[in-house]
Amino acid sequence: MTTIRIPTPLRAYTGGQSEVPVNGLTVSEAIIDLTVRHPAIKPHILQENGELRPFVNLFKGDENINGLQGLKTPLLEADKLMLIPSIAGG
């Protein structure tokens, strides 16, 4: 299984876990599996249209998936995803 690192502010929605094992052949499938396992996290990472919220970044290893194939980026079992927020305000 792939694992996803969960940032501190979202760990309340994963039972305190900093890493969650998920199934999925692509990043999109892995994120859907995460939201099925931990539904309360969904509104904080996905918009109502299913797209990632603008402040949510996903890294596969040390590469932002935006520089790969986005949500269609393929995953291997040994891959580690990191969910990292952009912190912004005004």
Next chain:
Amino acid sequence: MSIVIPPNLLAKIHAHGEQAFPDEGAGFLFGKDGDARQVSAIYELTNAREDAARHNRYLISPQDYLKGELEAERLGLDVIGVFHSHPNSPNRASVYDRDWAQPFFSYVITSVYDAKAVESRSWRLSEDRSEFVEESIKEIL
């Protein structure tokens, strides 16, 4: 709801906002959550916004976020919030602040007028993301 920020750390947050003026300055609050949320250290960052909006926007890059979270872990602490300054503006959370906010985090905002920090207030995002709720800042438990 409250957050404890020792006077020396609140002074550092104010100094950071003054040094960043007229741009916005920002950084992380390290500490522990619990019955009393307590700040034990701050982690100052450089505003990653490189455009003309630096005076009313701040950005912490994903790379800086990860570095901050790993540094907090190294210290045996958690990232429990973010501080930032509002140059020549009140220390109320803006709609933009809310749209970009993370749950759980405390958002400490310092108003800085003419390079002088005036006051800080702290806010947390409501669970339904609809509003920021103010929490009191205490300097000691």
